[in-house]
Amino acid sequence: MIIWTGASNIFVILTGENYLNLKMNIRIDPYAGFCPGVVRAIQIAEQELRKHKQLFCLGEIVHNQLEVERLEKLGLKTILYDDFRDLKDTRVLLRSHGEPPETYRIAKKNNVKLIDATCPVVLKLQKKVKRNTEEMKMRNGQLVIFGKKDHPEVKGLVGQTGNTAKIIGPDGNFKHLDPARPVRLFAQTTMQSDGYKSLREKLKKKMQEHLSGQPDFVAHHTICKQVEKRIPKLKEFASAFEVIIFVSGKNSSNGKYLYSICKNTNPDSYFISDREDLDIKWFKDKSKVGISGATSTPFWLLEDIAQAINEL
Ligand code: SF4
Known part of the structure; x- marks a missing residue:
């Protein structure tokens, strides 16, 4: 007997004549799916x-x-x-x-x-970057973007600066910046907060040391709230289940990162891209299964995986 509890995304699966003993909860992470x-x-x-x-x-x-x-x-x-x-x-x-x-x-x-x-959030960021570029032009400053140089959002932002922005990649290397000149710092909306905060502090310190005083430095926290709140929620979710099935495209960097969070929180976490990757061994003697995914994983695919586990 299979009971689907709808809004709460819980399958309660009671199998065969022993159904009183064999019960499995399968739950889809309510914070997963597209942003x-x-x-x-x-x-x-x-x-x-x-x-x-x-x-x-x-x-x-x-x-x-x-x-x-x-x-x-x-x-x-x-x-x-x-x-x-x-x-x-x-x-x-x-x-x-x-x-x-x-x-x-x-x-x-x-x-x-x-x-x-x-996305309206990205549009707002583009406008802000454009305004700050004008200001930096007048003050001989530097408009800096923390992001991946080949990411389409970053290309869009750099375009707002007439291709004058300086980019700092995820490694946080800012050797190409001049610590004596003003800085306005922005972040690609999907970057990791920890990396941004660490860069902000190091860069500010470097400028302070160089000028031996208060530098002309403003850091705008432009990481998307939807992305930021995902991490604590995912840790909470991963620790609440015996097995975590994480669904993502193999090339998604966001998928790899979120999966590493699951794996660190719950060692019984498995990365899959579709139902064919499921392995029945993962569910042996387990009764609580959580399904989550990257920000690029559609919710219908998570539902399909829930159904596939149920069929296993
Ligand atoms: S991550 Fe945030 S800013 Fe980026 S597209 Fe999604 S909702 Fe918009």
Whole structure:
């Protein structure tokens, strides 16, 4: 007998004639699934596809192959920047990461209508970065972004600075900054808070030492709250179950990071990408199973995994 408790995402599975002894709780992490910015972008894509049947998307809408394939079946076609430059008289979706001004210029020149699904949090950050760039220009300062240089959000932010921003990667190396000049520091919304805080303190200290006084240094905490609150919630979730199944695309850096948190909290944590990766041995003598995933893992996939464990 299988009981699905709906809103609380709990399967209570009572099997065969011994069902009084064999009971398994399977629970999906309520904080897992796409962040609101990605959910919004997908909703916008689906609305457009209901009206137009086909839509181009500049870059993958989300770093999850299964979700990309699902949307492709509805008519969403992912294109690269080189393809975008050659497109004319059509419609293109901009995903949640945001774009540099150059993308808007190309679209205008080629009569391409942009369906802009940039996350409102990223849009706000872009505006702030642009304003601070003006200020830094007047004061011979440096606009600094803590992020991954090849990440689309960072490219969008750098575009707001006319490509003048200095980037500090996850290793926190800031040797290329001039400690004598003013600094305005920002972070890519999906960076890890600990890394940002440590960089902020080290950089400030370096500037203080160099100037032997109060430096002109402002650090804007621009890491997304949705991303930040995930870590403590995930630790809590991982410690509440005997087995954790973590679902993510193999190439997702966010997936690898969140999985490491699960594994450190609960050694019986396993990384999978789809139901084929499940191993029945993991569930031997276990009755409480938690399922979580990266910010790029769709909730429907977590539900599918819950169903697959139930079938095992
Ligand atoms: S800012 Fe937050 S909600 Fe928006 S896309 Fe980034 S992670 Fe998602």
